[in-house]
Amino acid sequence: MNIVIITGGSRGIGAATALACARRGLGVIVTYNTNPAAAADVVGKIEAEGGTAVALKLDVTDTTTFPAFAETVRHTVQETWGRDTFDYLVNNAGYGLYSPIATVTEEQFDDLFRVHLKGPFFLTQTLLPLIADGGHIVNLASATTRVATAGVAPYASFKGGLEVLTRYLALELGNRRIRANSIAPGPIRTDLGGGLTDDFEAHLAARTALGRVGEPEEVGSVIANLLSDDNRWINAQSIEVSGGFDI
Template identity: 65%
Template sequence: MGIVIITGASRGIGASTAVQAARHGMGVILTYNSNPSGAEKIVRAIEAEGGKAVAIGLDVSKVSTFAAFRANVAKALSTTWDRDRFDGLVNNAGYGLFNPIETVTEAEFDGLLNVHLKGPFFLTQALLPLMADGASIVNMASATSRLATPGVAPYASFKGGLEVLTRYMAKEFAPRRIRANSVAPGPIRTDMTSEALDQNPEWMAMLAGQTALGRIGEPEDVSRVVVNLLSTDSGWINAQNIEVAGGYNI
């Protein structure tokens, strides 16, 4: 099934995607920034189930480090899988910021831009020489680009930009038969959001009430879709944004 790179996979949706990918027979290179122990925990979980995984540190906001990261990926491909190409890239790393437009600082704006749009753009560019023809790219977008949610304007704007970038990737990489799609989660219970949700049961109930299927999502709800897009089962799905939200605010 090939080898996939998943950024920001030490927790949440990224970690779930790494585990699901391995269960589908994929080799996994997962990245972490500030949580190496979480990444190693995911590697051990994958290995315990008979899979192969390697964790590599990466700060997706620092484009200057991408050449060194590519070298580390090339080394991991060679030593772990005896390969020189990988087959899938999931641009998942990210974080949230909840501020109204009137209080967002330039530093906060630039931080979100670097991680959610500039980072995926230049990381994909840097990794193209190692990407196999016929590979699959999945970019993590957000339902907030469809539904305006007060307090997340910069985040949602850059996620919307990532949707557009996805279509351009699909167009420009077509000669190499590289597919590109984006996945847009709705409200999801992750390591990053669970504490806030538990402390605000009314908020969680409101989100569940706005979702046709009557609950908020779990990381596995999203990761199963991502892994399917990485596989050849979705070989004719290209340039699409797929909202994975249980029918949120329809």
């Protein structure tokens, strides 16, 4: 059985991805930071459908915990699936912040940097020995790297950096047949950044060719499908999943 780790898998796109992957026969490890109950709920839903899942605690902003997390992953895959490695890493954990450039504090900037770029970089580095050859890394970017949206400059900047990192991962890990791609969601109905007000959702829907915002499941299914061997020749790409946002 192939195994996927999804960071921030307790809610939103991460939870939807976990369910979609389990329904395609993957073993699933979801990570959470502050809400173990939500992660347990995702695991319970997967198990209720006949799948296998485990929830592990991880703070992607604290790189000092990554070696211990890797050891926990090593023991988990051995005990749960009888494996020494896992196959897919989805760097999804994160949060949004709305603040114009003029009011962003250095602390806010640094926090966003740690969760959206530094964390994924060093977590991936730490887990590389455990990723099976022929595996796949998927980084969650954002349509805000293409469409400038006032108030999200730091977030979008680090997501842009993550897209660049994705290409370098594909280049440097190609000798192990490990693919790397990024998924760039457009406006999605999640609680990222506090969720969408009715007025803001209507505004975003009007800017989208299909006339609405997306659902987490519509991103999760794309990620799960991208991981499959059917897409083995897609590599070093950023794939926008936005329903045609600002085209």
